[in-house]
Amino acid sequence: MTQSSAAGARPDTDAILERVRFNADGLMPAIIQQHDTREVLMLGYMDAEALRRTLTEGRVTFWSRSRQEYWRKGDTSGHAQYVRQAALDCDGDTLLVEVEQIGAACHTGDRSCFDADALSPVVGEAPTL
Template sequence: MSTDATTPDVDGILSRVRFGADGLLPAIIQQHDTREVLMLGYMDAEALRRTLTEGRVTFWSRSRQEYWRKGDTSGHVQYVRQAALDCDGDTLLVEVEQIGAACHTGDRTCFDADVLNPALGSAAAEGTAAE
């Protein structure tokens, strides 16, 4: 079967993926234009296939043991703009157009920016970390 420039070779992509022992691939979700990291989710082969062919991000929920397509219940949709495997094939970067919040808490991103923030006076940032 031939593919054009807009149709991904999903089988070819899946052959390059190194899923973990649990059958999952970590997927970093990033806003395509600002490069803001929004969240991390996990995909099995079927979730990755759906993501690449449907143009919306689908994850495998480890806690619920089911597929979930981002935005189906919240309306906070992630439209796929681009995707890339890392050099080892064991992590996926998905660039998206995020509509609404990415985090289930209602925040724009799932990542808390103040864990290590020089503005907060962290010891590591000030060069006083214990040796």
């Protein structure tokens, strides 16, 4: 993944927003990942303004579908997410944000939103060539 801007430089957010394919509700999923361990921490949703704030402020901002308002991880909990890198997927409809996570990422207090409900799927085996 390439860094979207040099340290201290502002990304061309208008050009980035032109490449994004938001869904019918004007949102896109954003996968949040710890930058050094690659641990998947959570998934949130962003509209154009939340994405703009995330890319230009250095902190992750989401759009709350339930509260219909912007929220920035850590403003009330202290468990903040500091942006390290960001990338769009090949279709431009999903964002991956690598962060430095301070404290828990999940509202339940767990490090990751994927810690509590591990499933037991059948493990597939790749064919040997």
